[in-house]
Amino acid sequence: MATGRDRAVLQSIFHPDTPFAELSGEEEEEEEEEEGQAEDASDPRLVEEAKRLEIEGVRAAEARNLDGALESFGRAIQLLPERASAYNNRAQAFRLKGDVASALEDLETVLELSRGAGPVARQGFVQRGLIRRLEGREEEARRDFEEAARLGSSFARQQLVRMNPYAALCNQMLSEVMKQLRVRETPREEAGGRG
Structure with missing residues (x-):
């Protein structure tokens, strides 16, 4: 398993428009606990080597x-093919390289191995949602972001707001009102400051 710093670096590389470290300490503990349970049946030496490779x-x-x-x-996947996090990481690398088909294939494996639950699935849904959105498959992307949000992703919740045309319109209108208020306030402040 990658360290918190490693995950934050990957997050910033693969998702430059997301907060640097979406994982809080609580989510990190949840992820470690979940991975520990999934790896109980695996040889500890293989698990350590797979983590090192990741x-x-x-x-x-x-x-x-x-x-x-x-x-x-x-190599980490060859060592422990039932370990979802290695597929998730590889999907990110495939996506960056432009191999979207391979990224989507790995993300399907992530969601199957994780049974659509937990931090690894949360990240898998976010990644797949981003790819689908880039491909113009808005409804499928929305469903992936909804699943990721249900699993606790603040980034997915932000994406859902951005995809909501009513929220976008409200944000635009609110922005315009705030801009007008600032313009109106500026002359008063300048006049008050001169006296």
Whole structure:
């Protein structure tokens, strides 16, 4: 498993328009607990090696070495094919490389292995929603963001607001009203400040 810092770096690389670290300490503990339960049946040495390979992949991605990242994530998957987080990380690297079909395939595996629950599924739904939105598949993207939001993603909730045409219209109108109020307030402040 990657460290909190590694996840934050990956988040900033793969999703530059998201908050630097969406995971709070509570969510991180939840993720560690969930992964620990899923790995109870696995050989601890294999788990440690898979985690090391994922961290290696994260560092390669941080250095913009996507081929190296894909290789590390692929080795982690070969070692423990039931470990969803490696597929999630590899999907991000595939997406950055422009291989959307492979990214979507890995995200389907993530959602299947995680059974659509928990932090890894939350991230998988967000990633798939982003890809679908870029492809113009708005309704499918909305469903993915709704699932991610249900699992606690603040980024997915932000995306749902942005996708809501009524919310966008209200935000635009509110922005215009605030701008007009600032324009009206400025002359008064200047006049009051001169006296």
